[in-house]
Amino acid sequence: MGSTTAGAIAVAAEADSTVATRMSAPPSFDVADFPVPHGREEEWRFTPLERLRGLHDGTATATDEGVKVAVEAPEGVTVETVGRDDARLGRAGKPVDRVAAQAYSAFAQAGVITVPKETVLTEPVRIAVHGEGGTAYAHQVIELGAFAEAVVVIDHTGDAVLAANVEYVLGDGAKLTVVSVQDWDAKAVHVGQHNALVGRDASFKSVVVTFGGDVVRLHPRVQYAGPGGEAELFGLYFTDRGQHQEHRLLVDHNVPHCKSNVVYKGALQGDDAHAVWIGDVLIEAKAEGTDTYEMNRNLVLTDGARVDSVPNLEIETGEIVGAGHASATGRFDDEQLFYLMARGIPEIDARRLVVRGFFAELVQQIGVPDIEERLLAKIEEELEASVA
Amino acid sequence: MATLEIRDLHVTVEADNATKEILKGVDLTVKQGETHAIMGPNGSGKSTLAYSLAGHPKYTITGGTVTLDGEDVLEMSVDERARAGLFLAMQYPVEVPGVSVSNFLRTSATAVRGEAPKLRTWVKEVKEAMQRLNMDPAFAERNVNEGFSGGEKKRHEILQLELLKPKMAILDETDSGLDVDALRVVSEGVNRVRETGEVGTLLITHYTRILRYIKPDHVHVFAAGRIAESGGPELADKLEAEGYEAYTKGGASE
Numbered sequence: 035m036g037s038t039t040a041g042a043i044a045v046a047a048e049a050d051s052t053v054a055t056r057m058s059a060p061p062s063f064d065v066a067d068f069p070v071p072h073g074r075e076e077e078w079r080f081t082p083l084e085r086l087r088g089l090h091d092g093t094a095t096a097t098d099e100g101v102k103v104a105v106e107a108p109e110g111v112t113v114e115t116v117g118r119d120d121a122r123l124g125r126a127g128k129p130v131d132r133v134a135a136q137a138y139s140a141f142a143q144a145g146v147i148t149v150p151k152e153t154v155l156t157e158p159v160r161i162a163v164h165g166e167g168g169t170a171y172a173h174q175v176i177e178l179g180a181f182a183e184a185v186v187v188i189d190h191t192g193d194a195v196l197a198a199n200v201e202y203v204l205g206d207g208a209k210l211t212v213v214s215v216q217d218w219d220a221k222a223v224h225v226g227q228h229n230a231l232v233g234r235d236a237s238f239k240s241v242v243v244t245f246g247g248d249v250v251r252l253h254p255r256v257q258y259a260g261p262g263g264e265a266e267l268f269g270l271y272f273t274d275r276g277q278h279q280e281h282r283l284l285v286d287h288n289v290p291h292c293k294s295n296v297v298y299k300g301a302l303q304g305d306d307a308h309a310v311w312i313g314d315v316l317i318e319a320k321a322e323g324t325d326t327y328e329m330n331r332n333l334v335l336t337d338g339a340r341v342d343s344v345p346n347l348e349i350e351t352g353e354i355v356g357a358g359h360a361s362a363t364g365r366f367d368d369e370q371l372f373y374l375m376a377r378g379i380p381e382i383d384a385r386r387l388v389v390r391g392f393f394a395e396l397v398q399q400i401g402v403p404d405i406e407e408r409l410l411a412k413i414e415e416e417l418e419a420s421v422a
Numbered sequence: 423m424a425t426l427e428i429r430d431l432h433v434t435v436e437a438d439n440a441t442k443e444i445l446k447g448v449d450l451t452v453k454q455g456e457t458h459a460i461m462g463p464n465g466s467g468k469s470t471l472a473y474s475l476a477g478h479p480k481y482t483i484t485g486g487t488v489t490l491d492g493e494d495v496l497e498m499s500v501d502e503r504a505r506a507g508l509f510l511a512m513q514y515p516v517e518v519p520g521v522s523v524s525n526f527l528r529t530s531a532t533a534v535r536g537e538a539p540k541l542r543t544w545v546k547e548v549k550e551a552m553q554r555l556n557m558d559p560a561f562a563e564r565n566v567n568e569g570f571s572g573g574e575k576k577r578h579e580i581l582q583l584e585l586l587k588p589k590m591a592i593l594d595e596t597d598s599g600l601d602v603d604a605l606r607v608v609s610e611g612v613n614r615v616r617e618t619g620e621v622g623t624l625l626i627t628h629y630t631r632i633l634r635y636i637k638p639d640h641v642h643v644f645a646a647g648r649i650a651e652s653g654g655p656e657l658a659d660k661l662e663a664e665g666y667e668a669y670t671k672g673g674a675s676e
Contacts, residue, residue: 333520364519368479370518372478372500373566375499376477377526377530378505378530379533380533383533387521387526391521
């Protein structure tokens with residue numbers, strides 16, 4: 035087993051943030067603004083570039099049968115497919131690395147889902163993204179008008195090489211819960227950036243669930259458009275033998291009096307299972323009254339797995355309510371198994387107990403019952419596979 | 423009446439690329455309701471006996487038999503032994519991340535009893551058992567053994583003993599690392615279980631101190647991988663006065 039945990043709290047006096055300067059190029063919509071990564075850059079050093087199937091170096095060409103997208107939306111929701119020049123695209127943030135910029139530069143059409151102001155949905159919007167075995171670039175915008183409320187579930191299944199960005203634009207007082215499930219087949223590669231722009235007094239809850247795929251690398255990012263905004267970023271991953279699952283988060287407290295809470299938990303099992311978690315929180319000088327906490331926990335179930343967990347909190351003002359971070363990687367080993375079995379608990383139940391207990395608190399916070407049930411069932415399935 | 427019979431038990435362990443025999447023919451019979459103290463110097467194999475009986479994978483049984491009510495214990499997996507009525511209170515209880523004490527106790531009781539205890543009576547049962555051991559109710563929400571002090575770990579072991587009601591309880595150096603107050607609380611817990619008359623107790627200890635609180639029916643001196651001498655409680659007094667020297671010099675192979 036390998037494990038590294040590095041944490042940092044930096045108090046920066048200058049306007050130049052190290053979160054920004056650690057990147058090899060400034061954010062841009064144009065892929066040409068990013069050099070082809072060679073793997074030693076800070077933002078690529080954990081990622082197996084050779085397994086990205088050319089998404090990072092311009093050699094991956096979109097195919098006819100890439101992914102199929104099906105949207106199921108309750109009444110009152112507008113679902114559109116728009117051209118690249120649509121003015122509603124690109125408002126929530128620019129791509130921060132070469133693959134996100136590649137996706138933005140290469141998509142042919144974008145999806146735009148709009149929940150009009152003051153519309154409160156009682157049923158979720160469901161977006162099914164099914165990989166058809168090809169390569170695809172995609173872009174999706176989900177916008178909630180002022181005081182609108184919605185739950186959106188984005189479900190990724192099948193096999194694909196996909197670079198895709200998602201934007202969440204929340205109007206004032208809007209409430210959005212979005213669940214992105216990466217339940218890919220074993221060979222899939224999925225890289226993308228999720229940008230949320232949280233309006234004044236709006237609440238954004240993101241749940242990122244990663245089970246499948248060969249390589250999954252996501253950038254969930256949050257910025258605020260006005261004071262009083264809240265962001266909760268929850269993540270759950272189950273990294274199996276040979277899988278690379280990487281979640282790189284940024285919460286940019288760029289306006290005063292906003293809150294953020296980040297909790298990511300992962301279980302790993304099998305040789306060369308590799309999970310990477312980067313949690314950047316930036317509290318800008320003008321963001322007085324910020325309240326933020328971020329946490330990453332990992333549970334290593336077998337030998338041969340590796341975790342890299344790097345929380346990074348950067349504070350440019352002392353006028354805040356609270357700021358903290360935590361990261362820990364624990365191990366489920368033979369002695370723990372013996373202890374539980376010595377109390378009469380069969381091996382499969384012992385593993386189940388440990389993993390369920392580990393994830394339970396997080397699963398309960400999702401607030402979408404059918405997703406919670408599916409997650410628990412999926413966790414069971416992963417465990418059965420490991421014991422068999 | 424439940425009986426644990428150990429006959430000519432030989433156990434080896436792999437260490438430094440070599441196989442080392444630790445138990446060299448242990449014979450012992452423990453009946454329900456009896457308390458046997460096993461005393462011996464460090465390295466005599468006392469803990470190996472405890473862990474071998476519970477089925478720890480580190481130890482290899484190379485000879486002999488162990489039966490509980492005639493059933494072959496050595497054929498059973500670790501969890502089967504526990505469900506058959508064997509309980510090992512460990513010297514170094516293991517931390518289990520992500521599992522709360524309350525969840526652990528209920529899962530364990532469900533496995534051992536063969537059915538989930540009724541929630542209402544169960545909550546009361548746990549609460550009362552914890553009170554008797556002077557345990558803070560908040561304890562139930564902590565993760566198993568995570569961040570527990572030495573005394574808390576031992577109380578938690580005895581709490582399990584009280585709740586699981588085994589036929590045979592093996593207490594492996596339960597007294598080590600306890601101050602006098604904690605030792606008394608833990609001993610009282612053991613005595614409550616003993617007073618039911620339904621448990622056979624194998625009390626493994628280095629010190630005679632715990633025997634002031636838990637009175638054994640039989641005392642065995644363990645040395646060099648086997649029982650060197652057996653007697654009544656008076657044997658403990660002799661050890662208190664003379665130490666283990668008579669058993670370690672010359673005859674010991676380690």
